[in-house]
Amino acid sequence: MLIIGIIGAMDREIRLLRDRMSDVKELRHLHLDFYFGEIRQKKVVVVKSGVGKVNAALCTQFLIDKFSPERIICTGVAGGLLDFLKTGDVVVSKDLIQYDVDASVFGHEVGEIPNMGVKVFNADEELVEKTLYTGKKILKDNKIIKGRILTGDKFVNSREMVEYLVNNFDGFCVEMEGAAIAHVCFLNRIPFVVIRSISDKADGIALLDYKKFVELASKTSAEIVEGLIEII
Ligand code: ADE
DSSP states (O other): OOEEEEEESSHHHHHHHHHTOEEEEEEEETTEEEEEEEETTEEEEEEEOOSSHHHHHHHHHHHHHHHOOSEEEEEEEEEEOSTTOOTTOEEEEEEEEETTOOOGGGTOOTTOBTTTTBOEEEOOHHHHHHHHHHHHHHOSSSOEEEEEEEEOSSOOOOHHHHHHHHHHHOOSEEESSHHHHHHHHHHHTOOEEEEEEEEEOSSTTHHHHHHHHHHHHHHHHHHHHHHHHHHO
């Protein structure tokens, strides 16, 4: 049976899914707790990666090596970069960029991984469409849209940085793991999607908003993942 891997950076981002699992077996590796079981009659492995690109990449590769998932879903929150995005809205990854990779001194574009010829990691179109379909059915007061997700090892909290990210990378939202997971999935040829609900606007009051909305946004994203699992 198809195995679906699900990654969230923090406990609150995977809690709902872990609570919905049956027949759960646990495996610990380094700082990672893997929960292997079923959600809606599908085999899933749910794991908390920890925050940041290194944690996300390490977690994704171990998930692949140990469980051989045929699909990988990243769930969690992000800072919204565009004015029309409100807290609780959801961005589904069309594609992702590691905006903080910079080898431009060698003539590479900012974001491009040197000597790999890759800058933009495309999400799996079928997973994206199924996520949009599910999200539209589940969300009541919020919207779900397809867009570019930007990843870097920084919690973004200034208007200047938001403008830089929008103007240079066309990002819809910013977070700290998605493109690292995408990069590992790309190298392993595994279809993936990143689902992010907006917890803040990555501006001067991002920290306040984040503290207020992170719980709800985490839950919103996880609920969409649960719906997606059913139709994969
Ligand atoms: N995750 C949620 N909000 C974020 C922000 N403003 N910057 C980076 N990652 C985030």
